[in-house]
Amino acid sequence: MMKKYLVTFALSAMVLAACGKKEEPPAPAAAPVAVASAPAPEPEEEKVVNIYNWADYIPEGMAAAFEAETGIKVNYDTFETNEALHAKLVAGNSGYDIVVPGSVFAKPQLEGGLLQPLNKDKIPNLANLDPAIMATLSKADPDNKFLVPWAWGxxxxxxxxxxxxxxxxxxxxxxxxxxxxxxxxxxxxxxxxxxxxxxxxxxxxxxxxxxxxxxxxxxxxxxxxxxxxxxxxxxxxxxxxxxxxxxxxxxxxxxxxxxxxxxxxxxxxxxxxxxxxxxxxxxxxxxxxxxFFDTIAITKDAKHPNNAFKFIDFYLRAENAARMANEMNYPTANKAALDKIKPEIAGNKTIFVESDYFSKMIPPSSxxxxxxxxxxxxxxxxxxxx
Known part of the structure; x- marks a missing residue:
């Protein structure tokens, strides 16, 4: 009997509490939580990179070393003049991923939309480049968005x-x-x-x-x-x-x-x-x-840009930049490579010119x-x- 009384009392209390409570609108539904979608995976590129460079301008075996390390086939063609390269780019559909224009031609090429900006996150070895040389190159390429030095002379x-x-x-x-x-x-x-x-x-x-x-x-x-x-x-x-x-x-x-x-x-x-x-x-x-500066650039219609970034980063390793200077007799813009260059090359004043003569040189324009x-x-x- 007592148990029944207690149950009845409890129910009455609940009714009284409900009658005395101010009615409130139902709580709004919680906003859906935004979930960041994963970036779309980049399309898989064919294991190829097509390069168009000056003749006699790459150390022997460098392309083969890149192929062995990455499995990316290097197709390497050469040209003799800036005019020849420029005509190929203007015609369109060159078929090349990487080209190496002189900075005198590179500036109008990038302004004309013939080249694409670099994805610097994919080229960590850009940090090896000499800031002073990059500042000089910025006259042709403001903020160094498009061009990387291959060599200079x-x-x-x-x-x-x-x-x-x-x-x-x-x-x-x-x-x-x-x-x-x-x-x-x-x-x-x-x-x-x-x-x-x-x-x-x-x-x-x-x-x-x-x-x-x-x-x-x-x-x-x-x-x-x-x-x-x-x-x-x-x-x-x-x-x-x-x-x-x-x-x-x-x-x-x-x-x-x-x-x-x-x-x-x-x-x-x-x-x-x-x-x-x-x-x-x-x-x-x-x-x-x-x-002059000869510069690495990626064509606007490159079919293998990610492979191109890999090749550029490979080329910018200190030991590879030093090989270029040692074998090709051109100075490198790669500051990290300087201590790996042969003394007879580093000391040749017609390769690495002294600062007083460097100041006499006519800087490139376009x-x-x-x-x-x-x-x-x-x-x-x-x-x-x-």
């Missing part, structure tokens, strides 16, 4: 000292090495052993402009006219317009040349390997040489498309002797 005069001394006879070497290729008094004597110019308007016209006191990277067609008027005076003495400068110097086709510093030093090594006792050297003109066309017209007229 300068356009200058190279000579076979043995043959030049003989051809000049009693005439002393000029203070300014540019006189050897631009001053008729010297070219008239040196034509007997061969004068060679790089076969490229964007290499020859800028150094000619510099020689006559103009802006080497002028976009003014009137300046090109002045440069070609100077060049016309020595046209009859020029033997070669060369796309194979290393072989032409090493093989004795030219005793003096306008060429790239590294190529001239490679020619010196190659000549010795071929048994020549002639002394070939790259010179440092008193008024300065034209510095040309408008209109200026480049006008320059090509002026150069071709000079080359044909018109």
């Amino acid at each position: 300068f356009t200058t005069v190279g000579i076979n000292k043995t043959k030049v001394t003989k051809a000049l006879g009693n005439m002393p070497m000029p203070e300014n090495a540019w006189d050897l290729v631009f001053k008729p008094e010297y070219t008239a004597k040196l034509k007997s052993c061969g004068i060679a110019y790089l076969d490229s308007p964007t290499e020859i016209i800028p150094v000619a402009l510099h020689y006559i006191g103009k802006d080497a990277y002028s976009n003014n067609p009137e300046d090109y006219k002045a440069a070609t008027e100077m060049l016309a005076k020595v046209r009859k003495d020029v033997r070669l317009f060369s796309a194979t400068m290393i072989d032409d110097i090493a093989g004795g086709k030219a005793c003096v040349a306008i060429g790239w510093s590294g190529d001239i030093n490679i020619a010196a090594v190659r000549a010795k390997e071929n048994g020549s006792k002639d002394e070939i050297e790259s010179l440092l003109p008193s008024t300065g040489a034209l510095i 040309f408008t498309n209109e200026a480049r066309e006008a320059m090509a017209t002026a150069y071709n007229g000079f080359k044909k002797g018109k």
Whole structure:
């Protein structure tokens, strides 16, 4: 009976409590918790990377070492001039993932949408690069978004000292090495052993402009006219317009040349390997040489960009950058590699130039498309002797 009473009391209390309580709206349903979705997996790329680079510009076995480590096949083609590479990119569907344009061409290429930004998270070895050189390169590539240095060097005069001394006879070497290729008094004597110019308007016209006191990277067609008027005076003495400068110097086709510093030093090594006792050297003109950067870039329509990032990161390892400098005779922008470079390379002042001469060098710039066309017209007229 007591148990029944207690149950009844409890039920009455519950009813009274319910009657005295203010009615409240039902609580809103809890908002669904947002769950971060996992990023979509990147599509699997074919184990291939297609590279388009300058001739004689990669250490022997480096591509094979990358293939062995990653299982990614390297298809490696070469070109001889910036103009050839530029035409391929402008035409579109080049088929290449990595290209190596000179910075003079790279700036308009990236501005024209022909190249794609780098995914720096996939290239940790970018940290090995010299900040000072990257700051210089930023003039062509603001914030270093698109370009990585492959190597750098300068356009200058190279000579076979043995043959030049003989051809000049009693005439002393000029203070300014540019006189050897631009001053008729010297070219008239040196034509007997061969004068060679790089076969490229964007290499020859800028150094000619510099020689006559103009802006080497002028976009003014009137300046090109002045440069070609100077060049016309020595046209009859020029033997070669060369796309194979290393072989032409090493093989004795030219005793003096306008060429790239590294190529001239490679020619010196190659000549010795071929048994020549002639002394070939790259010179440092008193008024300065034209510095250049050859840069690694990824094409806008690259089909294997992730493989390209892997190759770039591999190339930027300190030991690989040191191999490039040691074997190719071009300076590297890789600061982490410097202590691995052979003393005879690191101490060669035509490879790693001293700071006082570096300050004389003309930094790279670029040309408008209109200026480049006008320059090509002026150069071709000079080359044909018109």
